[in-house]
Amino acid sequence: MTSSVYPNKDVIAASKQVVNIFCNKEDSHGTKKYGTEEWCADNYGLKCEDHVKNHPEKSNKHFPKGTIPNPTTILLTPDGETEMWRKTGKAEGKELCDAIKEAVKKTGAGIGRDEYKFMTEKLAKAEEAFGGNKVKDGIAACNDVIKTFGKMPAAKPMIEKAEKKLDTANEYGREQIAKSKELSTGGDIEGAKAILKEIYANYKGLDCSKEAEKEMAALPKAK
Amino acid sequence: MKKLTLATAALALLALPALAKPPVEVKWAKSWDEAVKEAKARNVPIMLGLHKDG
Numbered sequence: 001m002t003s004s005v006y007p008n009k010d011v012i013a014a015s016k017q018v019v020n021i022f023c024n025k026e027d028s029h030g031t032k033k034y035g036t037e038e039w040c041a042d043n044y045g046l047k048c049e050d051h052v053k054n055h056p057e058k059s060n061k062h063f064p065k066g067t068i069p070n071p072t073t074i075l076l077t078p079d080g081e082t083e084m085w086r087k088t089g090k091a092e093g094k095e096l097c098d099a100i101k102e103a104v105k106k107t108g109a110g111i112g113r114d115e116y117k118f119m120t121e122k123l124a125k126a127e128e129a130f131g132g133n134k135v136k137d138g139i140a141a142c143n144d145v146i147k148t149f150g151k152m153p154a155a156k157p158m159i160e161k162a163e164k165k166l167d168t169a170n171e172y173g174r175e176q177i178a179k180s181k182e183l184s185t186g187g188d189i190e191g192a193k194a195i196l197k198e199i200y201a202n203y204k205g206l207d208c209s210k211e212a213e214k215e216m217a218a219l220p221k222a223k
Numbered sequence: 224m225k226k227l228t229l230a231t232a233a234l235a236l237l238a239l240p241a242l243a244k245p246p247v248e249v250k251w252a253k254s255w256d257e258a259v260k261e262a263k264a265r266n267v268p269i270m271l272g273l274h275k276d277g
Contacts, residue, residue: 006249015249015270019262022251024274034248044248057255058271070275078262080255080269103268110267113250154266 008093014100016113018075022046023055075103078110109154119145119158126165135169135202142166143205166206173199173208177215184219193219 005011027048032041040048059068062083073096075085084103087095104110111119122141129138142162149155176199184192196219199212252258262269 009247012247012249018268018270019258019265020249020251020270020272021255021258022272022274026275043251045251046253050253051251054255055273059273062271062273068273070273072273074271074273076269076271078259078266078268080259080262084268100268100270107266107268111265113265116261116265157264 005091005093005096010097011093014097017104017110018100019113020045021054021058022051023058024051025055027052073099075099078107109152111152111154111158115149115152115155119149119155123158123161123165126162130165130169136204139166139169139203139205169203170206170208173203173206173212177208177212180212180215189219189221 006015022043024043029043029048030041031038031047034044039045040051043051062072062074069088071090073087073091074083076083084106085099087099091099122145126138126141126145129135129141142165145155145162146159150159176195180192180195180199183189183195193216196212196216200209200216203209203212252261258269
């Protein structure tokens with residue numbers, strides 16, 4: 001299957017609708033460069049030591065009586081607890097694609113591998129940007145997730161994560177506005193203006209940016 | 224020589240997006256825990272392949 005079924009373009013496309021885990025006791029495949037990544041020469045995404053480790057773990061669970069017919073392909077529910085389909089012996093490309101399609105249908109709305117990768121990368125980028133005080137980039141990354149996948153029901157938890165990051169940034173912006181008011185009341189108009197300018201410019205797209213703009217217009221003139 | 228260096232640099236820059244593109248392969252999770260975590264987050268089934276070489 002490694003050389004004939006998995007390289008099949010329809011199988012590759014179907015595999016993006018599930019999460020794949022490979023178990024093989026052989027540790028002599030060597031490594032190969034896949035773009036900038038280096039993995040097992042025969043299996044993209046993991047190293048020999050990983051699929052060797054996976055083998056007894058999964059064999060013991062799915063073949064408790066000891067004899068393991070190789071190859072065997074099993075489709076499981078997302079929690080990994082319940083078998084949805086099992087094929088002992090080589091699963092041909094179409095047979096495997098049909099089984100995946102059926103399992104995906106039974107599971108309900110899900111997120112494809114490419115979409116999930118896009119969202120997780122954007123959320124990680126947002127995290128890094130907010131942490132590094134690159135607020136504009138953080139807001140843009142969160143908005144990319146929301147705008148691209150806002151209508152995908154299965155993406156709701158990811159959308160909520162992006163919205164939460166924006167809410168946190170907005171809250172911080174408002175705290176800064178409150179700080180600027182204190183400065184203004186104490187007579188430090190220039191200090192207050194500097195804070196408001198920063199919030200207005202870097203938090204665009206969030207309510208706090210508009211609020212900072214209003215507050216700036218309402219500032220008394222510095223003496 | 225300078226032109227050649229510039230041309231090489233330009234070619235290298237053009238090649239960058241191609242290198243950054245993910246490979247067209249079945250991608251395998253590194254571990255069972257990672258697979259379950261991702262499958263739950265994506266609400267998708269898990270495909271488990273048990274193999275031996277040869």
